[in-house]
Structure formats: structure tokens, C-alpha cells
Amino acid sequence: MAFGAVPSGALLLMMMMRLIPGAWGDEMRLSVEAATLLTPLAAAAMVPVLIGMAAVYPWVGDRSPSAFKLLWLSPVPFITRTLLRFGAQWWLGHRMRARRGQTVTAGAGVVLMPVLTSLVAVDWLMSLEPDFASSAFGLEFMQREVIIAFCVLLLLRLGMGREPRRLGVLGGLLLTLLLLSAYFLFLPFFVIWSSNLAPNVEWYARRWGTGWEAVAWTFGLLAGVPLLALLLARARKSASWLKPLSAAVILSSLLQLGWTVLPGRGGLAVLAFCASVVGLGLLGVALLPMALRHRVRARLPAEARR
Secondary structure, three states: OOOOOOHHHHHHHHHHHHHHOOHHHHHHHHHHHHOOHHHHHHHHHHHOOOOOOOHOOOOOOOOOOOOOHHHHHHHHHHHHHHHHHHHHHHHHHHHHHHHHHHHHHHHHHHHHHHHHHHHHHHOOOOHOOOOOOOOHHHHHHHHHHHHHHHHHHHHHHHHOOOOOOOOOHHHHHHHHHHHHHHHHHHHHHHHHHHHHOOOOOHHHHHHOOOHHHHHHHHHHHHHHHHHHOOOOOOHHOHHHHHHHHHHHHHHHHHHHHHHOOOOOOHHHHHHHHHHHHHHHHHHHEEEEHHHHHHHHHOOHHHHHHO
């Protein structure tokens, strides 16, 4: 799911670039197009989860919930929604990369993808604890995908080719995404805690004990320090600042994802999570530069490709 954040977040960025044109799109367009090529691999990474649903999700085989939960949380609808999300993601990415009818595609996509992403966020993550409910969970999930994708692609852009001419714009966008992340992280906590909504309060309580409190402080610092640093114009306009700050934000987002899904699931789940993040991360590091070179070559005139 962490690996899938890159192509999914890149697609949302690519559609927003079309609807909100500017310097940020000029600097990042080929990078986000390249990242959307990884959608089939992200879908393949979900196959083990679909095969082993009974070992991952407590609701598989449980006949005690309400009729609606039994209908919603069952394998066939779960797989169907997952396939719909990846199918829509690939189709929209293909349309946007072809650069035909982009405005219509982007307009439809920024409506469709948040809906599908919210649905799979409930399926993939929130249903790990079926009694927990948060109306902001899907938006928080989508925002995390976007910020991971942006930071990964910013590192890719800074590591390949010339330095962006409008680096301050990209630094400012990273600051905006961090502020949005803080909002989506704090608001559900504030609403649930202040309203004393059990068992939602219990969900947070489980994440403030047995070592998970340290994880929360760590991912908070790894995002908070870059947020404060980016208030300085010098940091926003400097590649030497943006590289470590982006890396810190990626690590923060991964820790936050682990903090969300792993408490109470045992040491084996933690090891599996770490192994999948490292393995798929290394695969992404190897494939993204290749995908970017492919997109650069695809945009060259036919004579230049010979």
C-alpha cells in the first residue's frame, strides 16, 4: 500500500497540474507521468493481500455484524472495489499520458478518484478494526498518498537532470502539503477525543501504549521539523535542503502508516510490513528512473528517437 501511494498520488498530482497550470506542473509533469506507469505493479503488490484476506482481516468469516456490514465487508465486494480503483487509476493515467482530452479527463478524475480512494481506504485499512469509524479516514489516506508521491518525485526530479528553475514553487507546495497533512491528522483526533466516541477513543488509546507512543512522536517530529524549516525561503529554494526534508517526510509518512495499521497485530506483522516497505521501496528506486527516461524518450520527436 505504501508502494501504491506513488502511482496513485502521482495521478492526482498530474490531474491537478492540468486543472491548475503553473510552474510546478512545468517542472514535475514528466516525473508524475513516469510514476503512473507503476500502477500495474502496485496492483500486483495487492495480490498477496487479496489471497490471504482471511489472515489479515478479522471480519472474514464473521457472521455476527449487521446485514450491511456483512454485505460490505465480504471478499467479493472487497475485491471488486479494489479492481475498480486500480482499473480507473490505470485508465485515467493512460488518458492523461496520451495528452488528449486532458481537461475533461482530469475534471472527471478528481471527482472519481477521491471517491474510489475513500472506499478502498475503508476496505484496506479501516476495516482492520471494523468497530472504528472516521469520516475523514479516506481523505487522510489520499492526502498521505499525495505527499509520499510528491516527495518521491521531487527527489527523483532533483536527482536527475538540471535543477528546476522554480525550485521555490516546489518547496512551497511541499509546505502546503505538510500543513494539510497536519490538519487531516489532528482534526479526527480532536473530534473523536473531545466527543469521547467509544470505541473510536479505544483505537487511539491502543496507539499510545506499548511503544507506539514513541512511533507517534517520531513521525510527528519527522514531519514537524521539515514544516518549520520550509517556513524559511532559503530552505524552500535550496535543493540541498529539500532533499533531506523530502526524505524525512517520506519516512514520517511510512511510520504513520505503520502506526495506523500495526498496533495489536504482533511482531510478525511488523516484520512483514518492514520487509514489504524495504523490498518494494528498492524496486521503486530501480524502476522510477527507467520510467522517467521512457517518458522523456516518448515525448521526443520521432526523428530524435532514432
